[in-house]
Each structure stands twice: as C-alpha cells, then as structure tokens.
Amino acid sequence: MYSDIVGFALATPYWLHTLAEAGTDAGLFVFAALFAVAALRAWRAPARDLALVIAGPAGVVFAYVVSEVIKTFVREDRPCRGGIATIADCPPPDDWSFPSNHTVIAAGAAATLVLAWRSLAWVVFPLAAAMAFSRVFVGVHYPHDVAAGFLLGLALAPLFALLVVGAVTPAVRLARSRLSLR
Template sequence: MAGLEESGSNPDVGLLYDINGLTRDTPHWLDRALAFVGEYGLLLALVLLVVWCWWGQRKRGTLDDAASSVAAVVWAPLAAGIAVLVNVPIRGFVERPRPFRDHSGIDVLVEGKNDFSFVSDHATLAMAIGAGLFVAHRKFGFVGLGLAAVEGFCRVFMGVHYPTDVIGGFALGTAVALLLSPLAMALLTPLAKAIGRSRHVGWLVWDRRAAPVSAAAVSESPASSPSEAAADPDERDLAA
C-alpha cells in the first residue's frame, strides 16, 4: 500500500494504518455499524451508564451517604464537559490536521471532519466519564473505562484520529476527572444535601423509601405506643 510507505518509522502513523487497514477485511455493514458506534453509540451508552449509576446511588441508607454518592456521579458528566472546554485551546494551539489530510490510503468512515485532530473530543469525553464513574462506583467505573477504550479504538478505526490523538484525549479526560474531583465534591456534596432535603425534588438525591427503619422508630410506631394505647379505653375494656 502506498500509505504504508508514507508512515516511515513513525509508530503513530504505522499504528494508524494497521488499525484503519482492518476496514479492508471487514464487511461493509460492520464498518457502518462501528462508525455509528464510534460516533454516537458509545457516548450514548456512557450517558445511560451514568443514569443507571445515579439511580442506584440514590438508594443509600442515609441522606449524607446518598448526597455524597450522587454528587460523585454528577461529577462524571460535568468533568467531561470541562475537559472538552479545556481541549478547545489545545486544539487551536497544536493545529494538527486530520490523518486523512496528510496520508493517502486512509479509509474514512464518517464525513464532515474538517476540524483539527489533536486531541480527540470523543476520547476525552469518554475517558472523563469513565474516570469520574470510577471515583463514584468501582464496578460502574470499570465498565465506563472499558467503553472509553473501545471508543478510542473506533476513532482510529474510522480513520479520523491518530492513536496519539486518542491517548491525549484519555490523558486529558483522566486528569480533569481526578485532579478536580476533590474541589468538585466539596462544592457538589452540600448542594446535593440541600436538594435531598427538599420535599419536591429530594428524590433526585435520596430515595427515602430505601432508608432502613430503625428499631426506635418501630418501638414508637402507633401500634406499640403506650400513650396511644392508654388513650383508647374501649380497647382496654374489650380486652378485659
């Protein structure tokens, strides 16, 4: 292939051709499916994963636990948004063209990519969400990190990014999600607690139905309250 000759000893370009070259050995329908997954599907899956994690974290036993857990989940998409904003000046400074503009023989599976290549927004978003979820919940975090890795592969497979674009996105997303996490939790946790105390929107943070019933609450229930029993003389007469 002529494109391989252009890669020279550059491992970044060589790996680009190796991964993108897989499109020649896969059916056309699979290429189309992976293009859709890489462009939209995996990001949608990560959003649904965040929603799933949030729904479960609401069911913590106490408001304090639920508020801190929900705050950590909310931080994941917020971190992704911040990471993409940070990427805007990086792209403008580096000004790296898309790989198909500088190298021949690249199979491009998605159209309309005319902006700069480094770093990958999709990889940044995916890894920021994955790393943020890892802070909130280990199991959901591992799934998120796995989806982010697949996203990175798809971006190179689609011919719209170099491998180093993806690695840069992974590094940026991880750095924002982890380094800003303490500050984010300090700000989001009190806000989550305030929302959790609300009668109208408190369910967004805490599912009160999942809170355990304490022994003290049981002993003071209407059926066993001594004061209420004494207030009902008819029942005492019937028992006699």
C-alpha cells in the same frame, strides 16, 4: 501505524464499518445512561455519593473544554485529509485532530463513573478503549490523538469532579431536605 490500522479496517466487513462509526456515538449514550443509573443508585446513598455522580459529567465537560483549547493551539490536520481512503467521512478543515474529543469524553466518563461506582470499571474502561480505537479505525484520528485524549480525560475529569464534589454535596443535602418537606 495509522496507515496499517486504516488499511486493515478497509478490509473488514461492511457491518463492522457501520458498527465502528455508530459505536463511538452510541458509546457516549451508554455513558450518559450509566450516569443516570448511577444517580438513581446513589439517590438514597450518602449525599457525597450522589454529589460524585453529579460532579462526574461536570468533570467530563471540563476535560472536553481543555481538549478544545489544546486543539486551537496545536491545530493538527486530520489524517484523513492526506488522501488515504477511510471508512468515515473526513470532518471539515477547521475541525482539528489532536487530541481526540470523543476519546477525552469516553475516558473522562469512564473515570468519573468509577469514582461513583467502582464495580463498573470492568465495563467502562474497555468501552472507552474501544471507542478510542474506533476513532483511528474509521480513519479520523492518529493513534497519538486518541492516546493523548485518553490520558487527558482519565486525568482531568475525575480530578475536576473531586475538586467540586465538596461544593456539590451541600447542594445535594439541601435539595434532599427540600424534597422531603413536600
């Protein structure tokens, strides 16, 4: 399946190559901007709502760290090291393939944003899926790398966010009370 996707990708127009390569990183900035908008939106909402927005990126970081630990144990070589022509340059030899960190971050960001702002689901999940597919399309991951990364981000980031929201909520209340005294 990897070879079929990469072969198809190489036959697409150059502008699509550029979009696929830049789109993954640009998507991460879109998620960061959505967290900022969600925080502004939740600023006057109940403290727990803002705490969920704040806990979301912490959940994404947690999922990312777990994926990095998994990479050090699995140590799967990148598929682009197999002599197949790809759109993207192959990462260095010590940058392992399984699971896809970009996908973990994208899926984790989508899932935690939906915790805080449910109506974003129709935007953020397709964006995360497109970002995941782009990793295979440009040739730096196998399909199972992105599938595992998607599941990891989807499960761990919101779980961690929900576990810490109870600790973040009082901090939000305290910060709000201190800001209102000024």
